[in-house]
Amino acid sequence: MTTNTAATSEAKMAVEPPKIVWSEGKRRFETEDHEAFIEYKTRNNGKVMDLVHTYVPSSKRGLGLASHLCVAAFEHASSHSISVIPSCSYVSDTFLPRNPSWKPLVYSEDHLKSSI
Numbered sequence: 001m002t003t004n005t006a007a008t009s010e011a012k013m014a015v016e017p018p019k020i021v022w023s024e025g026k027r028r029f030e031t032e033d034h035e036a037f038i039e040y041k042t043r044n045n046g047k048v049m050d051l052v053h054t055y056v057p058s059s060k061r062g063l064g065l066a067s068h069l070c071v072a073a074f075e076h077a078s079s080h081s082i083s084v085i086p087s088c089s090y091v092s093d094t095f096l097p098r099n100p101s102w103k104p105l106v107y108s109e110d111h112l113k114s115s116i
Contacts, residue, residue, distance in 0.1 A: 018065060020072035029072045036060055038069040043085070048107050049077050050085040070095040074102045083107035 019032050030037035036056040040049045051073055056065045070091055077084050085107045086092040096103060 018063075018068055020068055022072070022076060029069050029076070031065065031069075036065045036069060038066075038073050038088070038091075040073065046082070048083045048085060049073065050087050051091045052087045054088050054090040066090055067095060067098075070099075070102075074105055077105050 020029050021032060022029055023034075023037075026037075026039075027041065028037045028039040037054075038051055039053040039055075040051050042048065043050055051070075054066050054069060056063075056069075074084060076082070082105075084102075084105045086096060096106070
């Protein structure tokens with residue numbers, strides 16, 4: 001008897017959220033298999049994280065991986081008092097409108113002006 005491992009792993013993913021790891025050297029958050037990721041650049045001496053690119057391979061699209069990657073990045077930013085610039089169109093046009101609770105972390109030039 002053979003089992004369909006792809007179906008099994010997809011079913012497992014639907015039940016159990018994928019583990020996202022921070023790869024500081026690569027400046028990205030990625031799935032354990034390194035196939036899906038969100039890349040960032042640091043700005044303002046590490047006080048701002050610019051999310052520049054989200055990538056999920058076509059074989060894994062539709063599983064919510066991009067959203068999980070964003071959550072990991074925003075949770076990291078929140079726990080390290082870092083602001084976020086959503087340069088990636090997925091983050092700005094899809095993730096943030098669906099998850100407005102993260103908007104307070106979005107970097108604004110007004111923060112700079114108010115502290116001058």
